[in-house]
Amino acid sequence: MTGSGTRLSAVGQAILATPKTLLVLGFVGSLAGVVLSSFLGKDGFPTLELYSQLLGSQVIQNVIVRTVWIAATVTVLCTLVAYPVALFIARSKHRNLLLVLVISPWLTSIVVRTFAWVVLLGNRGAVNAFLMSTGLIDSPIRIIFTPTAVVLGLVHVFAPFMVISILSVLLQQDRRLPEAGMSLGAGPIQTFARVTLPLSLPGVLSGGSIIYLLCSGAIVTPLLLGGLRDRMLGTQIFQELFELYDYRRAAGMAVILLVTSLAVVIPMQIIDGRIRRWTRG
Amino acid sequence: MMAGELEIANVSKAFGPVQALRGASLNVGSGEFVSFLGPSGCGKTTLLRIIAGFETPDAGTVQLDRQSLLALAPYRRPIGMVFQSLALFPHLTVAGNVGFGLSVRRENAAEIGRKLSDILALVGLEDYEKRRIHQLSGGQRQRVALARALITSPSVLLLDEPLSALDLKLRRQLQGELKRLQHRTGTTFVFVTHDQEEAMAMSDRVAVFRDGLIEQVGPPQEIYRRPATRFVAEFVGETNIFAAVRESGAVYLPDIRARFPGGRSLPDAQQLLLSVRPENINLLSSNDQGGVEARVQEVDFGGMTVRFSAQTMIGERVLRVAVASEKANDIAPGMPVRLGIDLDTAAALPTS
Numbered sequence: 001m002t003g004s005g006t007r008l009s010a011v012g013q014a015i016l017a018t019p020k021t022l023l024v025l026g027f028v029g030s031l032a033g034v035v036l037s038s039f040l041g042k043d044g045f046p047t048l049e050l051y052s053q054l055l056g057s058q059v060i061q062n063v064i065v066r067t068v069w070i071a072a073t074v075t076v077l078c079t080l081v082a083y084p085v086a087l088f089i090a091r092s093k094h095r096n097l098l099l100v101l102v103i104s105p106w107l108t109s110i111v112v113r114t115f116a117w118v119v120l121l122g123n124r125g126a127v128n129a130f131l132m133s134t135g136l137i138d139s140p141i142r143i144i145f146t147p148t149a150v151v152l153g154l155v156h157v158f159a160p161f162m163v164i165s166i167l168s169v170l171l172q173q174d175r176r177l178p179e180a181g182m183s184l185g186a187g188p189i190q191t192f193a194r195v196t197l198p199l200s201l202p203g204v205l206s207g208g209s210i211i212y213l214l215c216s217g218a219i220v221t222p223l224l225l226g227g228l229r230d231r232m233l234g235t236q237i238f239q240e241l242f243e244l245y246d247y248r249r250a251a252g253m254a255v256i257l258l259v260t261s262l263a264v265v266i267p268m269q270i271i272d273g274r275i276r277r278w279t280r281g
Numbered sequence: 282m283m284a285g286e287l288e289i290a291n292v293s294k295a296f297g298p299v300q301a302l303r304g305a306s307l308n309v310g311s312g313e314f315v316s317f318l319g320p321s322g323c324g325k326t327t328l329l330r331i332i333a334g335f336e337t338p339d340a341g342t343v344q345l346d347r348q349s350l351l352a353l354a355p356y357r358r359p360i361g362m363v364f365q366s367l368a369l370f371p372h373l374t375v376a377g378n379v380g381f382g383l384s385v386r387r388e389n390a391a392e393i394g395r396k397l398s399d400i401l402a403l404v405g406l407e408d409y410e411k412r413r414i415h416q417l418s419g420g421q422r423q424r425v426a427l428a429r430a431l432i433t434s435p436s437v438l439l440l441d442e443p444l445s446a447l448d449l450k451l452r453r454q455l456q457g458e459l460k461r462l463q464h465r466t467g468t469t470f471v472f473v474t475h476d477q478e479e480a481m482a483m484s485d486r487v488a489v490f491r492d493g494l495i496e497q498v499g500p501p502q503e504i505y506r507r508p509a510t511r512f513v514a515e516f517v518g519e520t521n522i523f524a525a526v527r528e529s530g531a532v533y534l535p536d537i538r539a540r541f542p543g544g545r546s547l548p549d550a551q552q553l554l555l556s557v558r559p560e561n562i563n564l565l566s567s568n569d570q571g572g573v574e575a576r577v578q579e580v581d582f583g584g585m586t587v588r589f590s591a592q593t594m595i596g597e598r599v600l601r602v603a604v605a606s607e608k609a610n611d612i613a614p615g616m617p618v619r620l621g622i623d624l625d626t627a628a629a630l631p632t633s
């Protein structure tokens with residue numbers, strides 16, 4: 001953003017100073033507060049006691065691993081689901097209509113959408129009823145309140161982000177590029193693998209970063225669809241805050257969430273930036 | 282014998298309500314350089330894309346070396362293409378781009394390397410193999426696109442206005458290179474352009490398109506000197522169009538109420554439509570008889586020649602004139618001149 005923006009007048013600067021200050025105080029300030037409070041002992045002195053306690057706990061370790069595992073699985077599944085959809089929309093004449101369909105779930109609240117999965121996946125839900133009617137299973141299988149249900153719910157909620165992210169990159173591609181591939185003798189599959197796919201990787205990476213971040217911090221879906229043992233960092237923080245009122249532990253876990261998320265997302269952003277630099281113009 | 286003979290017969294194509302081609306026919310000989318020339322929207326790019334296989338014609342046939350192309354997918358046609366946007370692969374290096382066609386065909390690495398250095402030498406891009414596309418200049422990108430399309434030795438190379446984005450000087454230089462490249466490879470070139478000078482300078486033959494039809498096909502000299510229709514006469518170069526009436530030993534131009542001798546080479550009809558090129562109008566001295574009185578308007582000094590417009594006193598027709606500059610030293614706006622027309626070089630056009 002630097003350099004290309006228009007220079008602001010003094011009045012403009014003054015007007016923008018207010019939201020700027022609020023943003024710095026509200027966002028950076030509270031984040032700093034969270035981080036600092038997690039490093040202060042009950043006696044008010046700096047200590048790592050909280051972290052040794054948290055990271056030493058088998059429960060928390062499991063929660064961290066589960067969070068990373070579920071977020072990664074959801075990100076990969078979203079890519080697999082969303083890529084064909086984005087490709088189809090990019091080549092369709094009814095692009096706008098299809099795009100509206102993809103984002104239409106956002107018109108309903110995430111809580112409502114998640115409850116829909118409770119109905120579908122429950123023991124007497126549509127999925128079990130279907131499987132039993134086909135004779136594949138004799139008694140209902142347990143899907144609801146398992147990590148599978150959480151993954152399903154999260155993929156449903158987040159896949160549109162990936163569709164939009166990939167679609168925006170596909171639509172920016174020169175439509176002549178696949179034709180160039182074909183004129184050089186590459187069939188549809190080779191053209192896709194050698195031209196379209198590599199050039200759309202920035203879209204996959206930015207979509208993946210967003211989804212990974214949102215998944216790591218997800219609360220509603222794991223809370224409603226996961227079992228009692230399928231807690232993730234988001235639900236754990238929620239519990240500490242609103243059920244146990246232990247703000248210090250919540251702060252510590254928030255920092256752990258932040259660090260584990262950034263550890264994945266920052267490398268993705270670096271790769272993304274590198275690819276974009278290669279492929280510009 | 283060389284391959285690369287194209288036969289295009291009665292090709293039509295509509296995009297919704299827009300009729301892009303209405304039965305275009307053309308034969309292109311093996312190793313020939315043919316340009317498709319015409320204003321935008323005349324169907325020339327559509328015909329090129331039909332030959333490449335990116336569009337399917339509604340009617341008509343396209344044959345390459347007596348085999349129909351229409352049933353073949355674009356990637357099975359032995360045809361290369363250079364796109365207007367060049368469509369270089371931004372994620373690949375120069376070597377990756379140029380070698381693309383060979384690696385798709387799974388040729389072995391040693392063979393690819395040999396052909397790669399041959400073709401890069403041919404287009405003057407040795408030592409650029411590892412560069413990325415965004416590190417190249419416009420002219421270098423052009424050469425990469427050419428090398429990429431030629432490395433698989435296609436029978437026909439299609440070029441869709443590839444030089445239109447370049448500045449004039451570079452364009453002239455690349456026109457020469459393109460022509461030499463075509464001679465050395467012996468590939469049939471089909472070149473789409475809306476720039477008539479480019480078409481004239483490079484082609485063995487030019488096909489002039491208008492509204493989805495090919496109006497005239499011929500060598501550049503023929504297109505210029507003997508345009509088949511008024512459209513061709515006006516689109517290619519500058520011209521002055523006159524209605525004319527034949528008289529014995531002379532031709533009368535009613536517009537400017539003037540009579541000029543000659544015109545024996547013109548057809549035998551009474552009523553004629555003539556195309557007179559600016560260089561076929563000359564300045565007469567005050568001693569000369571006949572001609573037409575006119576007043577000079579703008580003057581455009583072009584080194585070897587001076588081009589000017591002059592409005593006739595009678596009929597107020599604005600004529601375009603080009604004369605050798607040493608004969609027009611003192612020409613200036615507002616000056617009265619007497620103009621002669623060399624009717625033996627005029628081209629007769631169909632009157633309807």
